[in-house]
Amino acid sequence: MKIIRNIPASRWGEAFPIGNGHIGGMFYGGIEKERIDLSENTFFSGNKSTEDNQPGAARAFEKMRRETEAGDYESALKTSEGFIGRRNNYGTNLPVGHLEIGFGHRAEDVSDYERELDLETGIVSVSYKSGEDHFARRAFATNVRRLMVYEVTGPKKEMELTLRFISEREGEYVRYHDGGVFFICDAHEKMHSDGSTGTLLLGKAAMVTDGYPEIGEDGITIRKASRLLLYILMNTDFDMEDMDREAKVREIQMQMNRWLISAESMDLDRLLKEHVDDFRPLMNRASLKIGSSSCEAAAQMAPLMFQMGRYLLLSSSRKDSRLPAHLQGVWNDNVACRIGWTCDMHLDINTQMNYWPAEVTGLPETEDSLFRYITDRLVPSGRQTARESYGRKGWVAEIVSNSWAFTAPYWASPISPCPTGGVWILTHMWEHYQFTQDRLFLRDVLYPAVKEAAEFFTSYVFEDGDTGMLTCGPSISPENSFLVGGKTYQMSNGCTYEILMIRELYKIYDQTCEILRRQNRLRKKVQEQLPKLLPYRIKEDGTIAEWSHDYPAADVQHRHTSHLLGLFPFDQITADDKELAEAAERTIQSRLSPEENWEDTGWARSMLMLYEARLHHPDEAYRHIQAMLEKLLEPNCFIIHPPTRGAGSFDNVYELDGNTGLTSCIAEMLLQSHSGVIHILPCLPKQWESGAVYGLRARGGITVDIEWDKEGCRAWFTPDRRCWCRTVLGGEERTIYLRDLKRIQVWNVLES
Numbered sequence: 001m002k003i004i005r006n007i008p009a010s011r012w013g014e015a016f017p018i019g020n021g022h023i024g025g026m027f028y029g030g031i032e033k034e035r036i037d038l039s040e041n042t043f044f045s046g047n048k049s050t051e052d053n054q055p056g057a058a059r060a061f062e063k064m065r066r067e068t069e070a071g072d073y074e075s076a077l078k079t080s081e082g083f084i085g086r087r088n089n090y091g092t093n094l095p096v097g098h099l100e101i102g103f104g105h106r107a108e109d110v111s112d113y114e115r116e117l118d119l120e121t122g123i124v125s126v127s128y129k130s131g132e133d134h135f136a137r138r139a140f141a142t143n144v145r146r147l148m149v150y151e152v153t154g155p156k157k158e159m160e161l162t163l164r165f166i167s168e169r170e171g172e173y174v175r176y177h178d179g180g181v182f183f184i185c186d187a188h189e190k191m192h193s194d195g196s197t198g199t200l201l202l203g204k205a206a207m208v209t210d211g212y213p214e215i216g217e218d219g220i221t222i223r224k225a226s227r228l229l230l231y232i233l234m235n236t237d238f239d240m241e242d243m244d245r246e247a248k249v250r251e252i253q254m255q256m257n258r259w260l261i262s263a264e265s266m267d268l269d270r271l272l273k274e275h276v277d278d279f280r281p282l283m284n285r286a287s288l289k290i291g292s293s294s295c296e297a298a299a300q301m302a303p304l305m306f307q308m309g310r311y312l313l314l315s316s317s318r319k320d321s322r323l324p325a326h327l328q329g330v331w332n333d334n335v336a337c338r339i340g341w342t343c344d345m346h347l348d349i350n351t352q353m354n355y356w357p358a359e360v361t362g363l364p365e366t367e368d369s370l371f372r373y374i375t376d377r378l379v380p381s382g383r384q385t386a387r388e389s390y391g392r393k394g395w396v397a398e399i400v401s402n403s404w405a406f407t408a409p410y411w412a413s414p415i416s417p418c419p420t421g422g423v424w425i426l427t428h429m430w431e432h433y434q435f436t437q438d439r440l441f442l443r444d445v446l447y448p449a450v451k452e453a454a455e456f457f458t459s460y461v462f463e464d465g466d467t468g469m470l471t472c473g474p475s476i477s478p479e480n481s482f483l484v485g486g487k488t489y490q491m492s493n494g495c496t497y498e499i500l501m502i503r504e505l506y507k508i509y510d511q512t513c514e515i516l517r518r519q520n521r522l523r524k525k526v527q528e529q530l531p532k533l534l535p536y537r538i539k540e541d542g543t544i545a546e547w548s549h550d551y552p553a554a555d556v557q558h559r560h561t562s563h564l565l566g567l568f569p570f571d572q573i574t575a576d577d578k579e580l581a582e583a584a585e586r587t588i589q590s591r592l593s594p595e596e597n598w599e600d601t602g603w604a605r606s607m608l609m610l611y612e613a614r615l616h617h618p619d620e621a622y623r624h625i626q627a628m629l630e631k632l633l634e635p636n637c638f639i640i641h642p643p644t645r646g647a648g649s650f651d652n653v654y655e656l657d658g659n660t661g662l663t664s665c666i667a668e669m670l671l672q673s674h675s676g677v678i679h680i681l682p683c684l685p686k687q688w689e690s691g692a693v694y695g696l697r698a699r700g701g702i703t704v705d706i707e708w709d710k711e712g713c714r715a716w717f718t719p720d721r722r723c724w725c726r727t728v729l730g731g732e733e734r735t736i737y738l739r740d741l742k743r744i745q746v747w748n749v750l751e752s
Helices: 057-069 073-082 245-264 268-283 302-316 350-354 364-390 421-436 439-460 496-516 521-532 578-591 602-614 618-631 656-670
Strands: 002-005 016-019 023-027 033-040 097-102 110-118 123-130 133-142 147-153 159-166 173-177 180-186 200-209 212-216 219-225 227-236 287-291 482-484 487-489 678-680 690-698 702-709 712-719 723-729 732-738 744-750
Touching: 016 110, 016 123, 016 133, 016 302, 023 133, 023 147, 023 227, 033 200, 033 227, 057 073, 057 364, 073 487, 097 180, 097 227, 133 268, 147 245, 147 268, 159 180, 159 200, 159 227, 173 212, 200 219, 200 245, 219 227, 227 245, 268 302, 287 302, 302 364, 302 656, 350 421, 350 602, 350 656, 364 421, 364 439, 421 439, 421 496, 439 496, 439 521, 496 521, 578 602, 602 618, 602 656, 618 656, 656 690, 678 702, 678 712, 712 723, 723 744, 732 744
Parallel strands: 678 723
Antiparallel strands: 002 110, 016 023, 023 033, 033 097, 097 159, 110 123, 123 133, 133 147, 147 227, 159 219, 173 180, 180 200, 200 227, 212 219, 287 690, 482 487, 690 702, 702 712, 712 744, 723 732
């Protein structure tokens, strides 16, 4: 699967991405000059603080609870000033800078230009002719060797090249020498931090050439060359807080030198083969083909976009990544970091959606860095937030986090409190168990984290005075507001979003205890509280209530639909529950009436198509895919977040979640396994007339292959272990025992 273009990129949304889970590069493929935008996943401004929570916040929270319980939202808003967190030096991921390689070619002299990104191998290549001479470039980012490789070749020793490193930050150290370029960058900026805190980065582009380099103050000129090879390395002082700057520089240099020596010990063909042997098997675990007579993008581009989401996730997050993928994966467009929401780890949709394709499309290793981030960073930080901001045991994380594991309430009252961000990201660990059946992971990794989260929320919920059920709060429904007397408020008790998150947490903890045969007082408390949680409520207009009250939403077409998360990613609402399913569909349509006023973003559109997939509405899911590809697709196949009334920006913002959300939806339309049943083709649109998908994963540890055409459908299951499973195709259900650990045909249904 390849993306091919016949002109160079003129902007970031046209450039081709490569990454190895640590560093990223955006390649423009210019004729006169090549531009390579560099990024590194721990290059964050700001620093860690132990003072993110306000003193006295727990007392303020209890006062806010009493005020919201009495319906006094104005007083609660004022009290929240003593509750909200401290921003301190929160920071953001920043772009490192860019390399510029000059060729001296003129566009008018060039013919047969082509550049491509091979999603299967992670290789970017460029080729063209200048006169009768052929020139070629290729680049890849090897995870094995922790660096990027860039090669330029010409027909004979006549190329004249230049090499420069350019950064928008002033005062950074750049040194050019016979071996290439060396640079030192500080992640300093003044919008999200104080301008003097952030990680220290060292980088180099080590140069190998058969030409003759001339070193200048602002770059290197290479004459009479037929080849230029660059090894591009970057590393930071992340997690080196106890060392002084000089010691950090020495340590980082030694690490990079080890990586460089290991790469230089191999010839380029061996290095490339090693990279492909690492990357290709992971990408090839899942594949999709679709045959269609429709010329619509949702039909023709679905296989490409399915793999694009997987490619971007794999390039952003590997087993040894030091941090999980941030808002933009491992890349940085220099836009998100310069607007209010920052380039960080939002925990109210974005980080979750980044990883939704991981299990179902066969890339579970990409979540290892996320799980370490949860257990090693969020949980310890969240204990402090639970204690200082809520006066309770356990741990919580709120709506945003960063490289420093910020878990405190957001520093502005409109989007705090929101203590279930940690619960939501924690559900990924349960999903990992569901797909792998790894009991050691369940016992050693998930159980301690879910137990502490349950400890917090069993003391957090309280009895609702009107219904006698258990409610919660005050908290927000991300990131929406409601109107009382013409004034806008955000926090109230009993938000549907928070209740459904607590319900999911309790279910996970109870099931984990059941599997591990644990019986304790906490489990008994969870079992007592679970059926008493406020149920979903359907309003008079037939939609699902977002809050426990009936005050109108301030924005009835808000991009967030957090009260529908029980439909996806969870299974609290299913297509078989006709009343709630119908209410969910009405809620979706209410958000879209009229559609031109809806806040259309990559992740928000992904949510709508995922909801429709779970409701088994193929026409609607397909329509949302088509709308996304018409409105939000960049030439390099990135999905964007355009400026909206509730999430403003000075330009379009790339977010990884738009691509991974689309990949998740395509998988969900072809296979679902969330309710204990493996559904084959549950949401197949008529435009996908024939096709085949291989390597999808079902819960229970089963790999599923499906083929379909006008004659019928065939499906094969390959179990990881012997198991019983229920499976449905069309209206027919089967229960089978998968005895042999090999691929067996389960369905062969011909159309009548």
